[in-house]
Amino acid sequence: MTTMIDSIKSFMGWFFVTGDPMIYGADASIALASIGIVAVLTYFKKWKWLWQEWLTSVDHKKIGIMYIIAALLMLFRGGVDALMMRTQLTLPNLHFLDAEHYNQVFTTHGTIMIIFVAMPFIFGLMNIAVPLQIGARDVAFPFLNALSFWLFFVGAMLFNLSFVIGGSPDAGWSSYAPYADVEMNPGVGQNYYLLGVQISGIGSLATGINFLVTILKMRAPGMTLFKMPMFTWSILITSVIVVFAFPAFTVALALMTIDRLFGAHFFTIAAGGSPMLWANLFWFWGHPEVYIVLLPVFGIFSEVIATFAHKTLFGYAVMVWSMVAISLLSFITWLHHFFTMGNTAPVNAFFSISTMLIAIPTGVKIFNWLFTLNKGRIQFTTPMLWALAFIPNFTIGGVTGVMLAMAPADYQYHNSYFLVAHFHSTLIAGTVFGIFCGLHYWWPKMFGYMLDETKGKWSFWIFMISFNVCFMPMYFLGLMGMTRRMYTYPAGLGWTPINVVMTIGAFGMGVGFVLMAYNIIWSAMHGKKDATGDPWNGRTLEWSTASPAAEYNFAHIPEVSERDAFAVTKEKRKSGNTKPVKPYAPIHMPNNTGIPVIMASFMFVAGFGCVFEWYWMAIPGAIGVIACMIARSFVYNDHHYISVEEIKRTEAATGRLS
Amino acid sequence: MKKLKILIKPMLLLLAVPMLTMLTGCSDKIAVLNPQGPVARSQYHLIIWSLIMMSFVLAIVLIIFVYVLARYGRKKSAGYDPDDTGNRKLEIIWMIVPVVICVLLAVPTVKTLFSLSNPPKATAMQSKTAGKTLTIDVTSVQWKWLFRYPNQKIETVNYVVIPAGTPVKFRLHAYDAMNAFWVPELGGQQYTMTDMPMKLWLQADKPGNYDGRSSNYSGKGFAHMTFKVMARSATDFDSWVQSVKSNKPALTHEKYMELLKPNTVKPQEFSSYPELVSKDLNKAQMEALMNGDPVETDKMNGMDMDKENNGKGGHDHND
Numbered sequence: 001m002t003t004m005i006d007s008i009k010s011f012m013g014w015f016f017v018t019g020d021p022m023i024y025g026a027d028a029s030i031a032l033a034s035i036g037i038v039a040v041l042t043y044f045k046k047w048k049w050l051w052q053e054w055l056t057s058v059d060h061k062k063i064g065i066m067y068i069i070a071a072l073l074m075l076f077r078g079g080v081d082a083l084m085m086r087t088q089l090t091l092p093n094l095h096f097l098d099a100e101h102y103n104q105v106f107t108t109h110g111t112i113m114i115i116f117v118a119m120p121f122i123f124g125l126m127n128i129a130v131p132l133q134i135g136a137r138d139v140a141f142p143f144l145n146a147l148s149f150w151l152f153f154v155g156a157m158l159f160n161l162s163f164v165i166g167g168s169p170d171a172g173w174s175s176y177a178p179y180a181d182v183e184m185n186p187g188v189g190q191n192y193y194l195l196g197v198q199i200s201g202i203g204s205l206a207t208g209i210n211f212l213v214t215i216l217k218m219r220a221p222g223m224t225l226f227k228m229p230m231f232t233w234s235i236l237i238t239s240v241i242v243v244f245a246f247p248a249f250t251v252a253l254a255l256m257t258i259d260r261l262f263g264a265h266f267f268t269i270a271a272g273g274s275p276m277l278w279a280n281l282f283w284f285w286g287h288p289e290v291y292i293v294l295l296p297v298f299g300i301f302s303e304v305i306a307t308f309a310h311k312t313l314f315g316y317a318v319m320v321w322s323m324v325a326i327s328l329l330s331f332i333t334w335l336h337h338f339f340t341m342g343n344t345a346p347v348n349a350f351f352s353i354s355t356m357l358i359a360i361p362t363g364v365k366i367f368n369w370l371f372t373l374n375k376g377r378i379q380f381t382t383p384m385l386w387a388l389a390f391i392p393n394f395t396i397g398g399v400t401g402v403m404l405a406m407a408p409a410d411y412q413y414h415n416s417y418f419l420v421a422h423f424h425s426t427l428i429a430g431t432v433f434g435i436f437c438g439l440h441y442w443w444p445k446m447f448g449y450m451l452d453e454t455k456g457k458w459s460f461w462i463f464m465i466s467f468n469v470c471f472m473p474m475y476f477l478g479l480m481g482m483t484r485r486m487y488t489y490p491a492g493l494g495w496t497p498i499n500v501v502m503t504i505g506a507f508g509m510g511v512g513f514v515l516m517a518y519n520i521i522w523s524a525m526h527g528k529k530d531a532t533g534d535p536w537n538g539r540t541l542e543w544s545t546a547s548p549a550a551e552y553n554f555a556h557i558p559e560v561s562e563r564d565a566f567a568v569t570k571e572k573r574k575s576g577n578t579k580p581v582k583p584y585a586p587i588h589m590p591n592n593t594g595i596p597v598i599m600a601s602f603m604f605v606a607g608f609g610c611v612f613e614w615y616w617m618a619i620p621g622a623i624g625v626i627a628c629m630i631a632r633s634f635v636y637n638d639h640h641y642i643s644v645e646e647i648k649r650t651e652a653a654t655g656r657l658s
Numbered sequence: 659m660k661k662l663k664i665l666i667k668p669m670l671l672l673l674a675v676p677m678l679t680m681l682t683g684c685s686d687k688i689a690v691l692n693p694q695g696p697v698a699r700s701q702y703h704l705i706i707w708s709l710i711m712m713s714f715v716l717a718i719v720l721i722i723f724v725y726v727l728a729r730y731g732r733k734k735s736a737g738y739d740p741d742d743t744g745n746r747k748l749e750i751i752w753m754i755v756p757v758v759i760c761v762l763l764a765v766p767t768v769k770t771l772f773s774l775s776n777p778p779k780a781t782a783m784q785s786k787t788a789g790k791t792l793t794i795d796v797t798s799v800q801w802k803w804l805f806r807y808p809n810q811k812i813e814t815v816n817y818v819v820i821p822a823g824t825p826v827k828f829r830l831h832a833y834d835a836m837n838a839f840w841v842p843e844l845g846g847q848q849y850t851m852t853d854m855p856m857k858l859w860l861q862a863d864k865p866g867n868y869d870g871r872s873s874n875y876s877g878k879g880f881a882h883m884t885f886k887v888m889a890r891s892a893t894d895f896d897s898w899v900q901s902v903k904s905n906k907p908a909l910t911h912e913k914y915m916e917l918l919k920p921n922t923v924k925p926q927e928f929s930s931y932p933e934l935v936s937k938d939l940n941k942a943q944m945e946a947l948m949n950g951d952p953v954e955t956d957k958m959n960g961m962d963m964d965k966e967n968n969g970k971g972g973h974d975h976n977d
Contacts, residue, residue, distance in 0.1 A: 099878045172875055178852060179835040179876055183941075184800075269852045270942030275836060276854065309730075312743045340838060341849045342856040345775050349768045356764060360756045366719060367752040373726040375739040380731065388727070395719045399712035406763060408770040409704045411846020412690045415838060415873040479690040481842045485875040493869075494687040 017167055020101070027164050056592040058142035059551060060127045063149045065446055067124030068439070070153055072517075074116040077160065079513060081109035086470075086506040089499050092491040102487035103170035104189070108163070110173025115197055116156040118293040118427070121435040123152070123207055126235045126296060128442055130211060132542035132549060133229045135220025135558040135565075140213040142590040143632070148203040148210065150600030155200025158607050162192035166611065169193035172485065174282055175256070177267030177275040182260045188611050191260060195607040198253045201246055208242025211235055220541070222560035226320070229540040229564075230306075230313055233320050234299025237327045241288045241295070244331065249285035252278060261613055276341060283334035291330040294426070295323055297434025298365060301387045304441050305369050307536055308384035309376030312564055315368040322361030329358045339407045340414045348407040355405035362398055366391060381536070382456035386437035389464045390429055397425030400475065415485075418478025424471050433464075436516070444535045448547045449527035452519050459515035466508025473498045533654070539567035546654040552587045552642055555651050584648065586641040593635070599628035689842035694868060695861045696778035697845030700770050707766060711759055777825035778861045791825045794818060797938065798830075798837035798850040798872065800920035801879030806931065812902045813909050813935070815917065816925040817886040818870075821895040822862045830856040833918060834941045835876035841887050843868045852940035862889035879922045886925070903929045918944065 017023050041047050054062060084105050088097045097105065131139055139145050162168045169189040171180035180190050215236045219228065228236070255266040256278065265273035306313045313319060335343065335351040343351075369391060378384070400422040404410050413419050443451050477498045482489060489495055534543040544566045545554055559579075562568045606621025608614075651657045693699040729735060777791055795806040796818075805818040820826045830839050832850040839858060840847035848858040862868065872883040890898060909928035914935055917923065943953045 099881065103875075103878065170877075176836060176874075184835055184877065268942070269834070269940050270946075274853060275851065310738070311740050314742070315744045315749050318744075318749050338849070340847050341851070342854055345768075345771045349771050352767050352771070353760075353764050356760045360753065360760065363715070363756045364749070364753055367722075368749075370719070370722045370726060371742075371745070371748065373730060374722075375737055375742045376726075376730050377735070377738045378727065378731040391723055392716075392720055395716055399716055402712060402763065403705070403708045406704055406708055406767040408701050408767060408774055408846065409708060411774075411848070412698075412701050412705065412842060414847060415840075415875075476688060479688045479842075481689040481840075481869065481871070483840070483871065483873040486881040488881055 015165060017164055023164060030164065051594070052592065055597050056146075056594045058138070058146045058590050058592055058596075060131050060139050060142070060145060061446070061549060063145055064124045064127030064129075067120045067127060067149055067152070068446075070156060071117050071121035071124060071435075074112050074120070074156060074160075075513070076517075078109050078112040078117055079510060081105045081112070083506055083510055085109065086503040088487065089489070090503040091499070092489050092496055094488060097487065099487045100170065103485070104168035106485055107169050107172050107175075107193070108159075111159065111169075111193060111197065112156075113427075114173060114289070114293070115200060116152075116159065118431050118435070119204060120152055120156075121439075122238075122293060122296045122431075123148075123204070125300065125435065125438040125442060126211060126231075128446055129438075129542055130215065130232055130235050131218070132445070132545065132553055133232045133540050134215060134218060134223060135541050135554060135560065136214065136218040137553050137557075137587065138590060139210050140218055141210050143593060143596065143638070144206050144210050146593070146596035147599060148207040150596045151203030151206070151603060152200040154600045154604040154607070155196045155198070155203065158199065158604055158611070159192055159196030161608075162189055162196075166192065174286070175278075176282075177256065177259075177273075177278040178269045180256065180278075181268050183268065183270075191257070191611040191613075194253050194257045194260070195610050198250065198257070199603055199607050201250055201253065204242060205246040205250065208239045208246065210239075212239035212243060215239070220558050220560050220565075223565070226317065227560060227563050227565070229299075230302035230316070230319060231296070231299035231540075234295045234302070234323060237323045238292055238295045241292050241327050241330065245285045245288035245292070248281050249289075252281035252285070255281075257610070261610065276338075279338050279341065280334070283337040284331075286337065287334040288327075288330045290426075291326055293431045295326065297390075297431055297438070298323065300434050300438040300441070301369065301390055302372075303540065304383045304387040304437055305372050306564075307441075307538055308379045308381055308387075309373050310379070310537070311372055311376045312539075312567075313368070314372040314374075315364075316563065318364060319368055322364045325361040326358060329354060329361075333358065336405060336407075336410070339410045352405055352407045356402055359398060359402045359405075366395060366398075381440075382451070382453055382460060383437045383441035383536075385457060385460045385464075386433045386440065389460070390433045390437070393429030393433070393464070393467070394426060396472075397422060397429055400425060413478060415483050416478035417474045417482050417484060420484045421471050421474035421478060424474070428467055428471070436460075436463075441536070442542075443523075444530040444547050445533075445542055446548060447524075449523060449529050450535060451523045452527060455515065455519035455522065459512045459519060462515060463509050463512025466505045466512060468505070469508060470502050470505025473501050477502075531655070533656075534566075539564040541566050544569065546656060550650045550654075552589060552647070555584060555587075555647055555656070556582055584644045586643055587647065588639055588641055591638050591640055593632075593638070595628050595632050595635075599625055599632075602628060689869070692843055693845075694843040694866065695845060695863050696781075697774065697860055698843055700773065701846055704766055704770055708763055711763060715756075715759065774859065777827065777859050780825055780861070781823040781863065791827055792821060793827045793829065794820070795829045795936075795938065796831065796839055796850065797833055798835075798839070798876070798883075799833040799918055800835055800877055801872075801883040801922050802917065803839075803870075803872075803883070803885045804917065805885075806935065807899070808936065810899045810903075811930055812899060812906075813928040813931045814902075814926070815923060816884070817888060819888045819890055819895060819898050820860075820862060821892045822865045822889040824892070825859055825861045828858045828860060830858060831938045832940065833944075834920070836874055837872040837876050837880075837883065838874035839870070840873040841868050841870040844887060847873050849874060852942075855938070860887075862887070865889050865891055865894070877920070879920070882922045902927050905929070909935065 041050060054066065057063065084097060085102065088094055088102055127145070131137070166188040169175070169192055171185055171190055171193070175190065175193060179185060215232055258264045259266050259268060265271035267273050267275050267278045269275065302313055302319065333351060333355045335347065336355045339348050339351070404413050404419065404422055440451055440456055477495060480493070480495060482495050530547040533545055533547045535547070536543070541558055544558060558565065602621050602624030606618050606625060609618025609621055648657060690705070691702065693702040730737065780790065793808055795808055797804040797806070803816050805814045807813070828839065830848055830850040832852045834852070837850045838847045839850055841860060844860045844862055848856045850856065866889050868887040868889065870885045870887050872880060876883070906927050906929045909931040911932050911934065914932060939947065939953065947953050
């Protein structure tokens with residue numbers, strides 16, 4: 001009996017992460033939050049509502065909202081990781097975190113911010129805006145869309161579980177072999193990385209396919225490719241990148257999983273494995289990934305700048321072609337992530353030049369945005385502030401990118417804080433400013449009320465200034481020789497003052513984010529209602545329907561004759577030129593389905609089993625996934641019609657009955 | 659317009675401050691901007707050149723940015739023109755100017771790139787060393803640096819002594835995890851890898867101590883994986899070698915196996931090393947050897963690594 005208790009004890013000690021007050025705190029707060037959520041849902045009898053309205057929904061708008069909620073939660077976790085790192089590095093030789101913890105924290109920070117914040121946030125915004133912008137009633141494959149979301153969600157949950165069960169990965173978000181191989185990195189942490197990212201990556205790939213088809217096949221009549229809104233263009237191009245880049249990552253993750261779980265030698269030191277192959281495969285996805293999270297925000301900024309300058313986008317065709325050029329170039333620059341891995345001079349020369357070339361289309365876009373503002377009537381709303389701040393801040397990230405592209409100079413920047421400063425300049429001033437911009441811009445469309453402008457502006461200024469306080473000094477720190485991923489540093493190198501300033505900046509960004517969260521909560525209770533559906537005087541079709549849009553988006557599918565379709569319609573209306581009213585027709589919509597969430601749950605079980613190499617758990621999980629696929633293929637009754645009466649009722653409720 | 663001018667000045671100042679700090683005063687703290695050898699200097703020139711070009715680009719963007727916001731951002735600003743949707747001429751200009759800038763940056767980049775694969779020019783005055791080079795084999799082990807002098811037959815740990823003014827060829831290997839060998843004041847980094855030998859030429863102008871560290875994350879002790887590069891005059895270097903040879907213990911097999919374990923150690927030196935050490939085995943090969951399995955080492959001669967014999971023809975400083 002005692003031996004059994006002992007063995008259970010030792011299993012628990014290994015299974016749960018122990019020995020750190022912070023972890024126990026996390027355990028307690030996770031347990032409390034879960035109990036709290038269950039209690040609230042039960043008390044208010046909301047379980048049925050949750051299942052019917054959200055978990056089984058295939059409505060792109062609801063899926064978008066779920067993406068954004070999940071991404072905001074992950075942003076909070078990634079942000080806390082960042083603050084822990086900054087606290088540890090404020091002064092030399094601190095012991096706030098030890099080396100092992102610090103290594104885990106920077107690994108989860110990077111992975112979460114890229115895979116579980118930037119991508120899902122963008123997927124959320126494109127789910128909300130793209131079908132509305134092209135005048136469609138849903139995406140091409142609504143079932144697949146729900147499945148994509150749930151795969152991302154369980155992938156994120158699996159990855160985050162490592163914090164309390166089994167231990168976090170610590171090989172960096174790029175997880176270079178051979179350090180990430182089982183030889184030097186035993187334990188389950190790295191398995192969590194591989195499986196969590198893999199599962200959510202499958203969802204991302206499906207999203208790419210889904211939006212590619214949606215944009216190509218489901219545009220409103222008259223909307224030719226070159227009449228599409230710029231955000232839709234950016235998503236079209238991004239989807240193509242996703243479809244070409246993600247398979248490389250899927251393969252890389254699978255190979256490393258096979259290495260770790262089944263003792264293969266793709267990336268190991270032993271038996272002819274090639275650690276460098278991992279670097280190549282990783283960055284063949286990793287560099288295009290940068291544009292997967294940047295091109296969509298270029299699209300957002302284009303919409304927002306045009307809207308609040310009250311002008312059409314300057315140089316529309318050039319804007320499109322520069323994005324196409326960026327997407328092509330993004331596939332031939334991956335080697336610049338490892339100029340210092342012993343390539344010959346001609347190879348480095350090629351990749352130096354191909355990288356510099358990206359600056360040309362990007363620069364063209366910057367000037368086009370500036371000239372959209374020129375001769376405009378600029379209105380400084382919160383989304384516009386984020387878009388305007390993007391221009392100078394992102395340009396700094398861009399020009400330092402050109403400096404990094406010069407291979408011999410990169411030998412001095414590589415892996416230093418100069419590099420860290422550069423990619424934060426692009427990913428924060430680009431992606432993060434962009435998703436905040438999009439969040440404020442489309443918020444009324446999502447929920448039917450506005451976020452408070454004053455609080456929004458305060459959070460903008462605090463976040464933006466703090467960002468500069470944190471990351472501008474970082475360039476100098478890199479040139480002083482401080483490298484990334486150091487958990488501490490000695491005194492006397494002259495690094496301390498800069499580190500202190502950076503930590504102050506980082507906490508300032510935290511304050512900005514908290515203020516934004518407060519604004520969301522405050523506005524949910526007191527926010528100004530958006531009765532018109534067009535609070536910003538928008539130019540594109542999403543503003544032509546109600547806020548929030550009805551399940552079917554448009555009672556009549558809009559007809560498009562020009563760019564900025566809604567702006568044109570409004571002009572015509574002003575001159576009294578309105579179209580004759582057509583009668584409503586029943587609308588064909590997809591049915592809700594529980595299969596995606598169930599299937600993703602089985603995927604979670606399979607993934608968790610693989611993490612611990614418990615095949616008794618993984619195999620049933622995988623069978624469950626396949627069973628769900630089979631079940632789905634026998635569902636014949638997968639759609640319903642919304643009756644004319646119901647359409648009339650819904651339209652009347654928003655005062656849109658024609 | 660007046661308001662505009664008020665805005666532009668602080669913007670330019672904002673730009674000038676980092677530029678000035680970088681180019682003057684406190685640059686001895688900024689290792690990369692304080693080059694102490696020809697390799698670091700050629701990279702420094704490239705960095706400064708790109709900094710000038712990029713500041714120019716940034717300045718233009720900022721000036722236009724501030725101008726349009728000041729001019730069109732006020733409630734009553736005149737000149738609103740919703741039909742201003744494109745300008746072929748302007749668009750061509752801002753496509754061509756970046757192309758020109760790219761060319762201006764690419765040419766010196768490629769030039770420097772090719773020149774760095776060759777040894778820098780020796781500057782040591784002594785005729786004895788002029789035109790000669792020194793080879794040092796570097797092995798990164800979790801979390802320490804081993805330096806082997808194949809011609810002097812000595813070995814040091816976590817510090818390396820080199821003759822000033824003499825081109826030094828560092829041949830880089832990794833025993834286990836990947837690391838990167840970086841001495842910012844002497845020149846940019848290269849990775850150490852288990853399956854591909856690497857080469858890095860460095861040279862110090864004058865005697866002095868330079869900080870080096872691993873710049874690629876390799877696990878728990880990574881932050882402590884530092885080393886000193888001590889440049890000495892040629893005669894001091896020779897007498898240092900002699901003193902190590904005569905005063906320091908030999909690196910025994912047992913001691914070597916001890917060093918290969920993942921931990922951090924203090925700087926140390928050895929008057930000789932066993933034959934096994936010079937094989938540059940990686941962890942997998944070493945384990946195979948210890949188990950008595952066949953070891954494949956021909957992979958270690960891949961890439962453009964020199965296959966020439968270390969001691970051959972005037973190649974080395976001390977022969």
